[in-house]
Amino acid sequence: MTLILPDWLITAADKPPQAGWGIRISGDVVNRVGSHAELRAAFPDDDVVEASGSILLPGFVNAHVHLYGTLAHGIPVDDAPSDFWSFLEDYWWPKVEDALDVEMITAATDYVCAEMLGSGITSFYDILEAPNAIPDALLAQKEIVERRGMRGLLSFEATQRAGERIARQGLAENATLIDSCEPGGLVGGLMCWHTTFTCSDAFITEAFGLATDRGVLSHAHVNEGIHEGLWCAETNGHRTVEHYDKLGVAGPSFLASQCVQLSERERKLLVERDVKITHMPLANCEVGGGIAPIPELIDAGATVGLGSDGYINDFFAVMRGAFLIHKARLQDPGTMPADRVLHMATLGGAAALGLERVGALEPGWAADLQLVDASLPTPLTTHNLLEQLILWRDHHHVTDVMVAGTWRVRGGEVLNTDMARLRSRTSEQAKRLWNGS
Numbered sequence: 001m002t003l004i005l006p007d008w009l010i011t012a013a014d015k016p017p018q019a020g021w022g023i024r025i026s027g028d029v030v031n032r033v034g035s036h037a038e039l040r041a042a043f044p045d046d047d048v049v050e051a052s053g054s055i056l057l058p059g060f061v062n063a064h065v066h067l068y069g070t071l072a073h074g075i076p077v078d079d080a081p082s083d084f085w086s087f088l089e090d091y092w093w094p095k096v097e098d099a100l101d102v103e104m105i106t107a108a109t110d111y112v113c114a115e116m117l118g119s120g121i122t123s124f125y126d127i128l129e130a131p132n133a134i135p136d137a138l139l140a141q142k143e144i145v146e147r148r149g150m151r152g153l154l155s156f157e158a159t160q161r162a163g164e165r166i167a168r169q170g171l172a173e174n175a176t177l178i179d180s181c182e183p184g185g186l187v188g189g190l191m192c193w194h195t196t197f198t199c200s201d202a203f204i205t206e207a208f209g210l211a212t213d214r215g216v217l218s219h220a221h222v223n224e225g226i227h228e229g230l231w232c233a234e235t236n237g238h239r240t241v242e243h244y245d246k247l248g249v250a251g252p253s254f255l256a257s258q259c260v261q262l263s264e265r266e267r268k269l270l271v272e273r274d275v276k277i278t279h280m281p282l283a284n285c286e287v288g289g290g291i292a293p294i295p296e297l298i299d300a301g302a303t304v305g306l307g308s309d310g311y312i313n314d315f316f317a318v319m320r321g322a323f324l325i326h327k328a329r330l331q332d333p334g335t336m337p338a339d340r341v342l343h344m345a346t347l348g349g350a351a352a353l354g355l356e357r358v359g360a361l362e363p364g365w366a367a368d369l370q371l372v373d374a375s376l377p378t379p380l381t382t383h384n385l386l387e388q389l390i391l392w393r394d395h396h397h398v399t400d401v402m403v404a405g406t407w408r409v410r411g412g413e414v415l416n417t418d419m420a421r422l423r424s425r426t427s428e429q430a431k432r433l434w435n436g437s
């Protein structure tokens, strides 16, 4: 048994931070929460991690990432078309997604898992888009995530755009991964397809059925920009979320990512049907998709998690994005307060992904946690602690990270990891991708 005794404890995003409190870990869960004095008196024989100068908080849940995405950071796009459809059809699909192989994917997976751990992320959901890397790309990723000891949900984004054979393989890739994961284990799978404009109704319905049979969530990117909603309205006579509703997919076991451009009707449907949502504020800016109406959706009762989208994976930066862009959009400095942002980054993400007892440090909940250096130039108080954390901390202030009761980062170092070697291996694979070899 171990006591962790920081200066400040954040048990959950919606509870006030406690000065001079700590937690007791037993196995892979939190066993007790209390003041330092209380815990020391009750458990005098426990090991003690003296964490003075630190803030202890739940590990982050990155609810939407593309691990392979790091290979495309900085990729030259000068000769890529700027129109949405041509960009996908003539550039992104052939030159990036279709060119990915298992060697590239595993290098990026290992590097980004280490990078995420170092930034306080203990759980994540990954979407792999690489039609020519299956079968077995997901199993190769699974092996790495298990070795890293992270809580990871993996999926392959099945699509019919690359032909029927690959479409079928995509569904099988997800089913095989899901079936290979032990219930209650750290690694699991989701069923996933791309969008309404690359998958037929029959294909989506079949994928959803495979997920329902296995008791897992289904995932799709929804209305990342203006295009899908318009395409869907033109093709089907109604917009994307309405279409998913007609197909019987829009419900509590559907995870809809992005949800940037929504009609009033779509917003209402997402909430009424209890569809789970993920929000990627920085990536939405990158692609010029717009700003998702997240404060409105949360006010209406939606479950929303936060994701990096594989773009900027430092979760402090992602949280800052979420904290700031809605204030600018709504011209209201009171919208999206710090506790709401931290909620999306922890409990909201866990709830969106169906991870039980993850995202808070309460007795019986997962011992997924991080220690963050608390040496800021202004005093920390119960009232400002979350803002101080979100606005003025970064990944390099994360000193220690535990997943399911096991330390994965100590003293700012990701354990058993040569980051320089991982980085150069990833860089080699990025060069292969960029050169088309």
Ligand SMILES: [Zn+2]
Binding pocket: 064, 066, 127, 221, 257, 309
């Ligand atoms: Zn995405």
